[in-house]
Amino acid sequence: MELSQRVQKLTPSSTLAITAKANELKASGQDVIGLAAGEPDFNTPGNIIQAAFRAVEAGKTKYTPAGGLPQLKQAIQSKLERDGLHYQLNEIMVASGAKHALYNLFQSILDEGDEVIIPIPYWVSYPEQVKLAGGEPVYVETDEATAFKVTAAKLDTVKTARTKALILNTPSNPTGALYSEDELQEVADWAVKNNIIVVSDEIYETLVYDGKHISIATLGDAIKALTVVINGVSKSHSMTGWRIGYAAGDQKIIKAMTDLASHSTSNPTTPSQWAAIEAYEGDQTFLKEMNATFKSRLDTIYPLLMEIPGISCIKPKGAFYLYPNVKETVKLCGLNSADELVEQLLEEVLVAAVPGSSFGSPDNIRLSYATDLESMTEAIKRIKQFVTDRMERA
Template sequence: MKLAKRVSTLTPSSTLAITAKAKELREQGHDVIGLGAGEPDFNTPQYIINAAVRSMEEGHTKYTPSAGLPALKNAIIGKFKTDQQIEYSAENILVGSGAKHVLYTLFQAILDEGDEVIIPTPYWVSYPEQVKLAGGNPIYIEGHEDNAFKVTADQIKKAITSKTKAFILNSPSNPTGSMYSEEELKTIGEVCLKHNILIVSDEIYEKLVYDGAKHTSIAQLSSELQKQTIVINGVSKSHSMTGWRIGYAAGDSTIIKAMTNLASHSTSNPTTNAQYGTIAAYTKDDGSVETMRAAFEERLNGVYEKLTKIPGVSCVKPKGAFYLFPNVSEAAKMNGFSSVDDWVAAILEEEKVALVPGSGFGAPNNVRLSYATAFEAIEEALNRLERFINNHMK
């Protein structure tokens, strides 16, 4: 059977080959250390688990409204009011089956064939693929390493054409961990408002910020920017609920209504017991979120110091998320490799350390290292990495 053209445009995930090889080596009995984790290594807080179990015991096991339970929408509205001082109504909120599905639904709702979406590089791997699946064209602008991988308002302005529909903002960022300041967000917002560009603000890592950094949502800067922005968020990272698949969008009611109609024909509704767990996540607090954040901060500070002492490796210190995104092009060159991807593959084969090559994020000189794993494992992985580099000096 001939497959649809839309799937032929997709770029295979750069992490899949590494993940598959790491799994194969583990099955052969090798001690493989994986630094590719995109999820916290903490369990979901017990009070959230208890709320989900209780909901099932009480008979809440049926369909819910497509856009989410009214009580969950209220909890999300309360979260925005407390954290960002933004007022939303129920008609401005869509709950979906994870932030990834919410983003997918958004692009399906707003993009026509040939519409352009400006995407800063490095980017999260699914942004361009989801844009392409909706018939849109990703337009890349480079976030330079000397600016902590962030793009500027001038870069955005130069990339805008008559076909530009949206700009994707991810702060804190996956894969770089970089964050935009309030002033930077203001200048970006001015450009988007002037040219009527929708801002898609992915804030999934907002709770995981370090060294005194403060997350600012572009939507909280003015009422005009709130109307021009669709905020994407969820509980996967903040509450270690990746497998629960609850994300949400907040923004213009017309867009939210269109997304709701689409969702009703794809997932019917987000998983019911997961919604009840999320209500608890946003209406109670046992301190576990801060405990996890503090643990990540401690790991970051310890790992960063060690990483930056390795020959041929340089790294911008991140302010959020749980990734380091070092430039290893010099190390790969010192070891005689023509590409970072080949270097990463060789390290996995010889030292049994699985890194994620930056090529999949639009940054071929870098690798992504997750510190959402035990500090001892990260430390051992960096020891092996340094040993590989020293052993293969040309």
């Protein structure tokens, strides 16, 4: 039986594959330290869990509008107001996670051959979702020399008459890069000049340790009209499994995304929506506590990482990933690629990382510090010992 061409072109998620392999080794009794998963290692706050319990007990388990509960859209509206962004309720759509919001967005704005500019390195699902919508991913290079950020000049080198959208992820997965207001203004001016939609993925907005998160949509009416903000509660409130995200933007686009959802998912899970209302309207102490924990981990782990021979790494300003360049480390170990390094680390010292090739930059690896400090410290120790041993044998 033949599968469709669209699914045959898909590249499976390497982060999920590596996490699954690490979990398999753990289940067999191996002492694996997983640094691959992209989710906080905190439980969802109790007040949010209780809100879901209350909803279920009250019988709030039926269908909701496809675009989300009005009460949740109001909570998101108020949250955005606090960020300096005003949207009408018909300019907000609740989805089954931010990934689902992105999927519906690309399905709603792209036709065959439309191009979407994606900065390298990128989150693994961006290119695949663009391709599923019939679009063409067009990549623009960034690296350590540019602090993993694009400029108008760089964007001009890849823009064509078919360019429909630009994806902007700040803070970034996998690099932790954070755009400043001036840097965002330059991108905003470029987008307005060229009438290009900006897909602003802000899922890591609360996890900033140096500077502050700014939404590009706050930089004037012209860029706001072209921006679709994507966000959700997965990272901010440690609710990855609850699957609640949202999109905010032009009413015509939001309506199309909502109509699409009505024929696919019907609606986001109802108890999860009530939990998300509490996430946005309830006690926000958890956000500061989790942020402080991640910052402490980063400040402790980063200097240890830099002691590993051959490693170079920009200290991230947000998210919860380290994205070291391991090109020299690979050479010192007598290996052929960062992919091989990642494979050997899992097999020989039981540390699960993600190769940068998954994100479009093959000289890097991604290490998530969304794990306890003791485990993270041990993982860095194992990596360092692995490199030292390989150097002695090389």
